[in-house]
Amino acid sequence: MSRRQMVRPGGRSARVQEAVHAAVRELLAEAGRDALTVPMVAQRAGVTPSTVYRRWGDLRELLSDVAVERLRPDAAPQDLGGLRGDLTAWAEQFLDEMASPAGRAYVRDALLGDPDGGNAGRCSAYAAEQVDTVLARARGRGEPAPGVEEVMDRVVAPLMYRVLFRPAGLDGAYARRLVAGLLDG
Amino acid sequence: MSRRQMVRPGGRSARVQEAVHAAVRELLAEAGRDALTVPMVAQRAGVTPSTVYRRWGDLRELLSDVAVERLRPDAAPQDLGGLRGDLTAWAEQFLDEMASPAGRAYVRDALLGDPDGGNAGRCSAYAAEQVDTVLARARGRGEPAPGVEEVMDRVVAPLMYRVLFRPAGLDGAYARRLVAGLLDG
DNA sequence: ACGGTAAACGCGACGGCTGTGCTTTAAGGT
DNA sequence: ACCTTAAAGCACAGCCGTCGCGTTTACCGT
16 A cells, blocks of 8 residues: 555644655656656655655655646536436546556556555546446446446556557547447347 | 677677576575675676676676577477467466466566566566467467457456556466457456 | 677766655634 | 654765777788
């Protein structure tokens, strides 16, 4: 599990954590991933490097933490009035976010500094939660809807596989095809 | 693309590369991934650290190189006389290799130190090649067979997604279910 | 076969990151 | 208000990663 969980909820610790996270985000945008170092982040955040080493232990774990935070969806998927439309729109947006250079970097960082797989599991849980929202809404309308696991296997997994292993030639049409294959099959 | 491609094919370069790769494999088994450093690898391989830095640039890229080498299949998938049996057996073996602690580590390393995605693409190509062999054999027998891309989406991608993001509760039954879902759907 | 060319390796040095013991500060409970 | 304890600051030792330069070795044209 990420050390973020053991942090005291309020006060100085929270301020430091937010400052460090913000510093990472800024420096990622300004200097790029490879130029990033712990002392650099610490200086920008107004902390000493040792603080970062103690709380995160490693630059990779810190990046993983920030990445998971960035990958957390900020809003519920939009409601277009029907399962097919909702799921298609969500898949297209998901692919957009993940396939962008920044998105791919975040996904890789999340997987990277993650000894026990907790952060990767969290990413997957975020997607599952969004999917489940869409499916529950459809069932509430009386539409027949597949299970979450089926959507993960047929839509999310292929998208992520392509993003990670075969980034060439990824577009919204592929996402639409996956959704169609699931709902029409 | 990995720098391995620009290496001169024979002579000293090849010897150095093989020595370094062997050193990485040995030290991975002996000391573990986190204890690994470039100077350590260099000493074991009988080269100077600067040589490693020049050719691979980074410990992660070196590990990625070694990982891809290890993930290359060493034999054609076995022939059990029918598409369903062949594909099921291959999927189970694939999952076995990838879901083991060592396998997961190699996959992550391959993805990790891979700026342009060349190594990841090669991993995917290995799997596609194996799948294609199975499918071509089935068509040679007159069996109807899905396309490679369909197998990648329906079987390989879900397996890899689980391996990377949700390693808990992965077993052969899941692989069999994926194959069955594809062939019966 | 032989010499020219350029890539690749070895060597040495240094700047800067990494990580740790010890001290100091501040948050939360009584 | 005081006490406890966790977290941050400070200082420093060690090693990683990089660079310039000289040397070696593989490729290639004649």
